[in-house]
Amino acid sequence: MLATRVSQKESLFYFVAYPAAELLKKVRFTTRFEAEEGRIAAAEPSENDEIGGFIHKVEHSDKAFQRGLAKAKVAQIRNFYETCGAQPMIPGTVLLFTSERLVFSPTASGSPNGSLMVPDGQYLIIDGQHRLAALHFHLKKHPEEAKNIHVPCVIFDGRNEDFAAEMFVIINSTPTRINKSHLIDLYERVSFATPDRKLAAKIVDRLYSEDDSPLQYRINRLGGRSGKEKWILQAELFNEVHRLVKGEESSAQEHVTKHYTVLRDFLKACAATWSGAWGKESHMITRPVTLKALVRICADLAAADTEPADGRVKRWTALLAPWAAKANDFRLDGFYERFAAKGQTERVQKIHKELNKLIGL
Numbered sequence: 001m002l003a004t005r006v007s008q009k010e011s012l013f014y015f016v017a018y019p020a021a022e023l024l025k026k027v028r029f030t031t032r033f034e035a036e037e038g039r040i041a042a043a044e045p046s047e048n049d050e051i052g053g054f055i056h057k058v059e060h061s062d063k064a065f066q067r068g069l070a071k072a073k074v075a076q077i078r079n080f081y082e083t084c085g086a087q088p089m090i091p092g093t094v095l096l097f098t099s100e101r102l103v104f105s106p107t108a109s110g111s112p113n114g115s116l117m118v119p120d121g122q123y124l125i126i127d128g129q130h131r132l133a134a135l136h137f138h139l140k141k142h143p144e145e146a147k148n149i150h151v152p153c154v155i156f157d158g159r160n161e162d163f164a165a166e167m168f169v170i171i172n173s174t175p176t177r178i179n180k181s182h183l184i185d186l187y188e189r190v191s192f193a194t195p196d197r198k199l200a201a202k203i204v205d206r207l208y209s210e211d212d213s214p215l216q217y218r219i220n221r222l223g224g225r226s227g228k229e230k231w232i233l234q235a236e237l238f239n240e241v242h243r244l245v246k247g248e249e250s251s252a253q254e255h256v257t258k259h260y261t262v263l264r265d266f267l268k269a270c271a272a273t274w275s276g277a278w279g280k281e282s283h284m285i286t287r288p289v290t291l292k293a294l295v296r297i298c299a300d301l302a303a304a305d306t307e308p309a310d311g312r313v314k315r316w317t318a319l320l321a322p323w324a325a326k327a328n329d330f331r332l333d334g335f336y337e338r339f340a341a342k343g344q345t346e347r348v349q350k351i352h353k354e355l356n357k358l359i360g361l
Helices: 020-026 050-059 063-083 129-141 143-148 161-171 180-189 195-209 234-245 253-273 288-304 312-319 321-330 344-358
Strands: 002-008 011-019 033-035 038-040 094-098 104-106 113-116 123-127 150-157
Touching: 002 104, 011 020, 020 129, 020 143, 020 150, 063 129, 123 129, 129 143, 195 234, 195 253, 234 253, 234 288, 253 288, 253 312, 253 321, 288 344, 312 321, 321 344
Parallel strands: 094 150
Antiparallel strands: 002 011, 002 113, 011 150, 033 038, 094 123, 104 113
8 A cells, every 4th residue: 555654763654545444444443332333342452462452451441431432422423424524534643553564665765655565464543443433334324435535544563562552641641531540550551651650650559459558449540430439539649649759760669669668557547546537528537638638748757757667657656646636627517617728739738737747747
């Protein structure tokens, strides 16, 4: 097929005007789509398909939401295809990936134009699944239009799985696509994430999953769409933990364990100090505004007293004892008047300052 080879720094990729009918036979969808004319099944990635498995996992991390959103979005795009008139149906490029190394034969020496081989396998869609799904259903209804529709595509070939994963994250990093909580789960896979961000993400993951964590299963990893009771959004907690570890140059397991155990022990001391109010709906102690302040206090305390680790919870519980008498200040009723502020940022700072003062930090 005819293609233009594009060179940018160390990257090479191809631009192709792909005939619609041919393209739809060569792509595989990682999300299920439905319409009146039928359905597109989600292709289950094979065991050795790391990229497909990665994107499939991300897109299905919240199945009910993803399916509802996909159906509505495809219907919207289909309606546009029906009514676009003189407007181009798909003016933006669809991004495709194949791990196969494609052969490009230029029309002349040094020319960016030439012939590009078609891969033996199917393309993975990095960006454009909804547009292609809508096109699939549109052509089922109007098959006579297929010969007149070409889809602008950019094809990336022969790269490793981390390249595709990183591009997927970059493309989907706007608020209308995958939310920040999902991106935090992906930091380990992308090269642009700094070691301290990867470290913070791993710590938050352990705070969510470990049996000895006071926050186990209380962190909302679905960006506000969880039906279960949660205390804090993963993105909010990540920001505070990142403040705590900012500048760290390693996300190795020993560093994760070191910081996790400090946070765990501090939160255990907080839970013991506020035993009657910890986790109670009537109080604001385990709401985001207070939890964020507590992580900052943990950083202050850890700078002065982390060792020995043995007996740390007991030692810190004794230190935090003055907080117990202030539990009523964190009752939901009247909380925002007692901690008056212009917004949450200022309120977190105020709680941080007042609780630190009580324990002499």
